[in-house]
Amino acid sequence: MRYLLATGLALAITPLAFISLSASAQSLGFPDDYSLMSRSSDSADAASTQPNAQTLDEIVAVVGDGVILESELNQAVARIRARAGGRADQMPPNILRSQVLDQLIMQRLQVQRARERGIEISDQEIDAGIGRIAQQNNMDMQQFMRAVAADSMTMDQLREQVREELLVSKLRRQEVMSKVSVSDEDVDRYLENQSLRNAQDREYRVRHILLPVSEGADSATIEATRDQLEALRQQIVDGDTDFADAAASYSKGENALDGGDMGWMQGNYLSRTFRDIVPALSPGETSDVFRDSQGFHLVQLEDVRGRDAQNQPKVMVQEVQTRHILLKPNEIRDAERTRELGSQIRERLEAGDDFAALAREYSDDSATANQGGDLGWVQPDQQRLDPITRRQLEALSPGEVSPVFQTREGYEILKVTDRRERDQTREAARDRVRRTLGEQKSVEEGELWLRKLRDEAYVDVRMPGYQSSNGG
Structure with missing residues (x-):
C-alpha cells in the first residue's frame, strides 16, 4: 500500500523529479520518491528487520536544525528492499543505506528551506492532494482510508507527509521553475535536429x-x-x-x-x-x-x-471570429445602470446599428474598442475565457448577436462573424517540444539547485560506513 501511496503522490503532485539516484541505484530500478518513506508509525517493526536492532533510536544524520533517526532510515531501506525484491541483493547493503540516507537528507533540507521561505500549505490543499492519491490508486475516499488504516498508518501521518511534499513542490516552483524558460529559438533548434534524425x-x-x-x-x-x-x-x-x-x-x-x-x-x-x-x-x-x-x-x-515512417494524427481546432462590447460598472455608473445601457445598445443592434461603431463608442475594453471590438479568432475550448462567454460563443452562429450577459468584468455583448476549423498540427508539435525542453531544463536546474542546497547546509552524517553518493 505505501508503494502506491508514494507513487500516487509523486505523480499527482511532483511530476518532475529533481532528485537523481546514482547509476548503481538506478540500475536496480529504485524509485526516487523516498520523501514519503521518511516517517511512519511502525518504526519499531522496521528497525527490527535489521540485524543487531537496538532499542535506543540513534541519530544517523544531523540536518540543519533537525535530525534523521536510524529507525527512519531502516524503514526507508526496508521498503526499498520490498519493492526491488531480489534486485536489491545486487547492491552492497552499506551502499544502499548510504544512498537512501542521501535522499532523506535532501528531502529534509528542502522542507526546512520551504519553511524558512514562509511557504504554507492549507488544509484544503492537503485534502486535494490526498484526493489525487486516492484517485491514482483507483479508490474512493472510504476505500482509501480503510487501506491507510490497514497499513498501520494514521490519516494524521499521511496528511503530514502530503504537507511536506506540497511544501517541496511549492519551493521548487519558486526557486527552480521560475528560472526555466524555453525560447522559440530553442524549439526551432530541437525541431531541426529532430527533423534531421527523422x-x-x-x-x-x-x-x-x-x-x-x-x-x-x-x-x-x-x-x-x-x-x-x-x-x-x-x-x-x-x-x-x-x-x-x-x-x-x-x-x-x-x-x-x-x-x-x-x-x-x-x-x-x-x-x-x-x-x-x-x-x-x-x-x-x-x-x-x-x-x-x-x-x-x-x-x-x-x-x-x-523505415520509421510516422503518420502523426492531425490536430484540428475550432475557432470563432468575434467582436464584443464590454461595459464595466464604475463610480459614475453602477451595475444596474450599466446593465440598462447594455439593453439599450442591444436594442440598437436589433434595429440595425453597426456593431463595430457601437463598440468604438461604448465599449470599456481599451484593447479592442478602437478596432470595433474585434477579438480576432479565438478558441473557446482552449483560451481562458469566462465560462459564460464560452457558452455564448458556442451557441452563436455567424452573424448572430448574443443577449446582454454578465461576466466577472461587467456586462458583455458578443457577435460571431465567422467559424472555422484550423489545422494546428504544427503548433501542437511545437507545444510538445516546448514541454519536453522545459522538463529537461527543469531537471538540470533542479539538480544544480539541490547540489547548492546541500553544499550550503549544515549536514553531519553519523551513520557508520557511510559512502556519499553526492560527491561529498
Whole structure:
C-alpha cells in the first residue's frame, strides 16, 4: 500500500523529479520518491528487520536544525528492499543505506528551506492532494482510508507527509521553475535536429508552390506576396482549391506544370529550406507559409515511406471570429445602470446599428474598442475565457448577436462573424517540444539547485560506513 501511496503522490503532485539516484541505484530500478518513506508509525517493526536492532533510536544524520533517526532510515531501506525484491541483493547493503540516507537528507533540507521561505500549505490543499492519491490508486475516499488504516498508518501521518511534499513542490516552483524558460529559438533548434534524425531512411512525396521575391523588393511587395500565398493556403486548407491546381496556376517553381509535384525525395537529401518543414508534416497536411532567400514557399506532403515512417494524427481546432462590447460598472455608473445601457445598445443592434461603431463608442475594453471590438479568432475550448462567454460563443452562429450577459468584468455583448476549423498540427508539435525542453531544463536546474542546497547546509552524517553518493 505505501508503494502506491508514494507513487500516487509523486505523480499527482511532483511530476518532475529533481532528485537523481546514482547509476548503481538506478540500475536496480529504485524509485526516487523516498520523501514519503521518511516517517511512519511502525518504526519499531522496521528497525527490527535489521540485524543487531537496538532499542535506543540513534541519530544517523544531523540536518540543519533537525535530525534523521536510524529507525527512519531502516524503514526507508526496508521498503526499498520490498519493492526491488531480489534486485536489491545486487547492491552492497552499506551502499544502499548510504544512498537512501542521501535522499532523506535532501528531502529534509528542502522542507526546512520551504519553511524558512514562509511557504504554507492549507488544509484544503492537503485534502486535494490526498484526493489525487486516492484517485491514482483507483479508490474512493472510504476505500482509501480503510487501506491507510490497514497499513498501520494514521490519516494524521499521511496528511503530514502530503504537507511536506506540497511544501517541496511549492519551493521548487519558486526557486527552480521560475528560472526555466524555453525560447522559440530553442524549439526551432530541437525541431531541426529532430527533423534531421527523422529524415534518415525515409522518402517523402512533396508538392510545392513558390512565389519568388526579388532581392531588392520593398516591404510592400514582400507583404503583398506573403498575403497572396497565405490566402491561397487558406483556400487549400478549407478545401476550396486543390493544391496541385493552385501550384499549376500560381507557382513559379520548376515543378509548377506538374502541379508542384517534386516526386519522391530521400529524407537525408532534403534541402535546408525543407529540412525542418517536411518531416514535421503528416500525409495530406499543408505547411504554413515560410520564406527563404528565393521567396515564399508552401508545401504539401503527399506521402511518406521507409523505415520509421510516422503518420502523426492531425490536430484540428475550432475557432470563432468575434467582436464584443464590454461595459464595466464604475463610480459614475453602477451595475444596474450599466446593465440598462447594455439593453439599450442591444436594442440598437436589433434595429440595425453597426456593431463595430457601437463598440468604438461604448465599449470599456481599451484593447479592442478602437478596432470595433474585434477579438480576432479565438478558441473557446482552449483560451481562458469566462465560462459564460464560452457558452455564448458556442451557441452563436455567424452573424448572430448574443443577449446582454454578465461576466466577472461587467456586462458583455458578443457577435460571431465567422467559424472555422484550423489545422494546428504544427503548433501542437511545437507545444510538445516546448514541454519536453522545459522538463529537461527543469531537471538540470533542479539538480544544480539541490547540489547548492546541500553544499550550503549544515549536514553531519553519523551513520557508520557511510559512502556519499553526492560527491561529498
